[in-house]
Amino acid sequence: MMNILRKQRAKSILMSIFALAVSFIFLFPLYWIFTSSLKGDAEIFRKPPTLFPHQIFTDGYFGQLTGKHSVLISAKNSLTIAISSMAISFFLAVPAAYGISRFKVPGGKSLIMTFLVTQMLPASLILTPLFLTFSKLKLLNTYLAPILAVTTITIPFTLLVLRPMFMACPAEIEESARIDGCNRFTAFLRVVLPIIKPGLVTVCCFGFVHGWNDLVYSLTFNTNNALFPMTTAIYNLMNEYGIRWNWIMAYGCMLVTPPIVIFVTAQKYVISGMVGGAVKG
16 A cells, blocks of 8 residues: 555656646746846847846836837737637627527538638638738728638637537526526526636637737738737837847737736636537537
């Protein structure tokens, strides 16, 4: 018995060490970006490199809050794209996922397969058709073009995640609510949606991050610097006078902060939502 306990303890220690090593590998780039954002250019290129800044420079952060290419402007653009694409995908895909899970929709399986295939396609494959379409609709150089383009990713993702969760939700619960006076719509709002709350939080988080991280669509459909999100506006720090590396590193820290905060805050919902979305297909 003692040998078994020792083996289990040794195995647990080894797994913890392995987990710490993997975490270090994945988190070290973020640490390096943060420390480099506080260094001067001379220390950034110093050999051997320094793990901690010898002299702290904060101009990489405060210097980007004002001026023609203020980070606040690009942050506003990123928020507009992220929140709008998340909202559109939520209000369209949630009822669609519920309908496909509850009713016999003709060609429903083919539709699900189509959504699965679209998730595998690279964004570059649909750039040209989308560009021509948006050009005909006069949506180029507007917020609407990248917002609609991002929803081509977030809507299928939302539907694929929520459909199994709706299927796992017993229909008898809705029938009981209807007996108590609810119609189908109010039962959907008051009974079904609260049950799958982890899934809703999950798709909202991923929908926001998809929009926040958009680069290719905003770079393709917009040529107006005033509409550039943070992922695209970083090119403003690279010009004929050189590259401001500590500013770029500071910019990167500000860029990754919102997704990190979102997932750290909502991690328990995201984990249960992703697991719940894979329970029943």
